[in-house]
Amino acid sequence: MSYPPLTMRLHILNDNSNLRFWIPIFLLYPFLLVLALVAEILAIAAFILFWPWDWGRKLPLFVPYISRVICNLRNLEIDIQSRWETFFVSFK
């Protein structure tokens, strides 16, 4: 069982800006949960309508698979530095 990341650090540095963010993304999770529930209900409804098609049968899997991707974002780190620009993002 993996838990979703709680915070995100973002650093964008270039000629025009020097942005440093520490975003408590766990605050979004209650909204995401509601959104996921609504999306899943819609996906099941679409599944009933479109089940004869191959992609229709896969619709109810979207929400769990996307949730899985979000949960596994923890510890992802991307750091790109060039002479003029820096981009850094990490999920903790």
Place this chain on the structure above:
Amino acid sequence: MENRKRILEMVAENKITVDEAERLLALVDEPVESASIKKAPKYLRVTIKPCAGSENTDRVNVRVPLSLVRAGVKLTSLIPNEAADKVDTALKEKGVGFSLKNLKEDDLEQLIDALSDLEVDIEGGKGKVNVFTE
């Protein structure tokens, strides 16, 4: 437990000295070395560093949890065939001979296993690319 008993029996039978028994007991008590048990890798790392003397100063350091890679591969199975075809065509146009439809979880596990045993180093004129798992 069985090994300890055997060592003590050997001492009792005067087959080994107390010093030797002590050394053997220490070996028996030692935890199994981590090298013998291969730890499953958790992250895929990709680093790009400039070569020494190169004017290029670009650096890339990416750490991707392998669980995220697995979840991503699972997600690709939901891509409709028509969309996957379009992606494959676009990749082919860019010179990448890779098909999304052929991406299977088993293949990924094999790739991760292979990467845990080796590092990919590519050194060109401008920089050095390093791909490995940790």
